[in-house]
Amino acid sequence: MYVAGAFINSKMVHRFSLKTLLLAGLSLCLMGPIFLLGAGYEGVNNPLIFQLLNFPFSFGLAFILPNGTALAFSEVREGLGTSSALIGSLEMALGALSVFLVGKLFNGTMIPIASIMLGATILSLCLYAYLVRDSQRE
DSSP states (O other): OHHHHHHHHHHHTTTSOHHHHHHHHHHHHHHHHHHHHHHHHTTOOOHHHHHHHTHHHHHHHHHHHHHHHHHHHHTOSSOHHHHHHHHHHHHHHHHHHHHHHHHHHOOSSSHHHHHHHHHHHHHHHHHHHHHHHHHHHO
């Protein structure tokens, strides 16, 4: 799913701004956990269904990761290596924290992972809105 999203992103990056593609990716990522929560509360507990419902999230990540990194690097004039290391470290640390939380909250359903995915996506959308609003003031 991610590979298909990356392919589409590579074709769209020449037609749309990075901010537009980033917002599209965040919007797609919002859909996946909502679908998963709905299925989880309905008692669906099938790995194949999980993967199918998670498609928008995986697809959306292919719009977020490269475009978000490019936008972040466009703001940095010096220290690109340090910035790259910080992004990699944050991805690893937040991923580890998410895995820990899913493990602690696991109850045999897809609800814990979907909740953490939804929370992370909402936090990302809030940060996006704040940064876009802040950049428009300048």
